[in-house]
Amino acid sequence: MSTDFAILAFFTLMLTYLLICEIFTILFRLTGLTEETARFQVISMLTTCGFTTSESELVISSRKRKKLAFITILFGYIFSVTIVSMIINFFMRLKDENSFLMIVKIIIAIIFLIIIGYSLLKVNFVKNNFDHFISKIGVKVMFRNKHNPIMVLGIFKSEIIAEVSITNIPDELLNKKLKNSYVRSNYNLQILTVIKENRKSEPVTGETILENGDRIIIFGTLKNVKKLFVKEKQFQ
Structure with a gap:
């Protein structure tokens, strides 16, 4: 050589x-x-x-x-x-x-x-x-699109800002406008941004409907984010 x-x-x-x-x-x-x-x-x-x-x-x-x-x-x-x-x-x-x-x-x-x-x-x-x-x-290989992967972007005391890739939309959000989903009242979560599959971000309003393929930036506790978006046995 x-x-x-x-x-x-x-x-x-x-x-x-x-x-x-x-x-x-x-x-x-x-x-x-x-x-x-x-x-x-x-x-x-x-x-x-x-x-x-x-x-x-x-x-x-x-x-x-x-x-x-x-x-x-x-x-x-x-x-x-x-x-x-x-x-x-x-x-x-x-x-x-x-x-x-x-x-x-x-x-x-x-x-x-x-x-x-x-x-x-x-x-x-x-x-x-x-x-x-x-x-x-990674989502396809590790989770086979059965789980919504969570990427923690920042930690603020007991709360986090995270990116959630929606591949299996929860029943609470399926075909529902955010104002009717009770995400904030039931889970104390705030959805900050929605990024569609074309990778363009859209403003979040009460009329927003989340779909499979969306990525969202969300604020709240990791426990509540997992409670809404993750089937714990699949996550583990």
């Missing part, structure tokens, strides 16, 4: 590692974890540290999360072994190459990796489209 190929393979693997980290973070968020908690746990698993801290109880309390954790840790072991092997091979071949040229190639590869990583995490257009694509696949 040439040194150029070793560099290309190594940074391709690192890019794949970054994508895997983002994908599993999104999948864990679909089970109700915040982005911060999901990313921390995924990084812990992929780096073979296991899932750590008291927040690990959130992982083992759900069957779906435990399955995801097993797959994530498996990926972590595979990547760790592969990366170590490639690093050893790379340094064994360094003596046959011009050191200055090698440093330039490595710097270029690192810059490229940083640009891709920054785009995935910070550029809204790229991140939102990537998140939406993975979420759509």
